Amino acid sequence: MDLIELTDVEKVFTVRRRAGLLRRERREVRAVDxxxxxVPRGEMVGYIGPNGAGKSTTIKMLTGILVPSRGRLRVAGIDPSRDRARLARRIGxxxxxxxxxxxxxxxxxSxxxxxxxxxxxxxxxxxxLDRCVELLDLGALLxxxxxxxxxxxxxRGDVAAALLHxxxxxxLDEPTIGLDVVSKARVRGFLRDLNAERGTTVLLTTHDLTDIEQLCRRVMVIDHGRLVYDGALDGLHTVGGSERMLVVDLERELPPMRDVPGARVVRVEGPRQWLAFPATRSxxxxxxxxxxxxxxxxxSVREPDIEQVIARLYGDGPPRT
Incomplete structure (x- = not known):
């Protein structure tokens, strides 16, 4: 069962700005296009994009704070903007x-x-409350x-409050912001357990891509109001054309290894050489x-940096997948 459904959803804002001493002009800003x-029940999905891409606007429509300009939107079978009170009991x-x-x-x-x-x-x-206090280490803060x-x-207190009902x-919008490494690991573990044990559906927006890598198998990338990628996390490397790196330590310093099929030398430092090859290749x-x-x-083989892959998606704007 799909718990979240969006079909051709748009949100357009009318912005007025000064165009002279006595005149103002109006223009439309398409925040979601x-x-x-x-999103099926029980799935954890990363929803990411640069600032101003439309992430927050989408979340506000999903909670009923904003009304879509066009399209169809349902959460647990409810139109959020028409029945916010009933929906509030089913979302955090x-x-x-x-x-x-x-x-x-x-x-x-509180x-x-x-x-x-x-x-x-x-x-x-x-x-x-007891479960949240224990797993999020809130006992000394109550x-x-x-x-x-x-x-x-x-x-951590806000996460607990959102789950009491x-x-x-x-x-979740930036759920690990301001947390140290230990606290981040605790929150991530808590969210994994919550999803596994209770089947809670999670839509996660964050700039900490480690959150996405450790929690989500599926990721959606939004840019300029459009969905530019929707699929498995591993698939980002295919769409973004990312590369893995083979780091080779030789017995002695040699010229660049240009005769290795399917790879290109990108760096040489003494007896060490770096060879790049497509991330989709063995x-x-x-x-x-x-x-x-x-x-x-x-x-050794170094995996591609997901931040660079997503930055390339933002810049290139590939077609939807």
């Missing part, structure tokens, strides 16, 4: 730069208000006012060719 995609939202917690209240009191808002049964509330929390602590869909034939023709000490 004909996006279509479906975490915006990295905006808290849903009460600024002057301790975390514990969670109590969330319980009343969503009318969460006591037993379920206690079970969910009696601390939100305004005294660091950004990373508040982010057992939402079917969780929208390294085995290259390794065999190098070992056969050259005095080899050691070698």
């Amino acid at each position: 004909g996006i279509s995609f479906r 939202v975490v915006f990295g730069q905006r808290t849903t917690l009460w600024w002057d209240l301790p975390l514990r009191d 969670y109590g208000l969330v319980r009343r808002m969503y009318r969460i049964p006591d037993a379920r509330y206690r079970a969910n 009696d601390v006012p939100v305004r005294q929390l660091s950004l990373g602590q508040r982010m 057992d939402p079917e869909v969780l929208y 390294a085995a034939p290259l390794v065999a060719a190098v070992a056969e023709r050259y005095p080899l000490l050691d070698l």
Whole structure:
């Protein structure tokens, strides 16, 4: 079952700006331009793009904050803009730069208000809160006012608040912003367990591509309001034309190895040489060719940097896949 469905969705804003001393002109800005995609129940999807690409506009339409200018949009069978109250009970939202917690209240009191808002049964509330507190390491923070929390602590608090009512869909905007390495690993592990154990559908937007690599098998890339890629994370390397790197350590310094089929020398430093080859190709034939023709000490294969792949997608604007 598809829990999220978008068909030819557009969002156009009218912007007015000064065009003279007494005159203003109007122009239309197409923030989202004909996006279509479906997310099955229980899937974790990365939704990424540069600033201004249309990510936040899409999320706001999915939550009912904004109304689409055109197209069809459903979440759990509900039109978000027509029935926001009913949808709110089935979704959780975490915006990295905006808290849903009460600024002057301790975390514990904020969670109590969330319980009343969503009318969460006591037993379920206690079970969910205990689980979140343990896995997100919030025990020492429950009696601390939100305004005294660091950004990373508040982010963990917001994630817990979004999950107390057992939402079917969780929208996460920069969920690991401001977290140290240990806290990031804790949040990622928590989200993996949540998805595996409860089948929660997750739509994740982030600039930390390690989040995407560790959590999502599917990724959607949006640029200038259009979906430029939708598929498996590994498929980004094919679309983006990325390359793997074979790093070869020779017994002695030699001229560049230009006779290795399917590879090109991109760098030479003494006895070490770097050979680039398509990310979709196996390294085995290259390794065999190098070992056969050259005095080899050691070698390694370096995978392409996903950040560079996505940056290339932004710049080239390939057709939808």
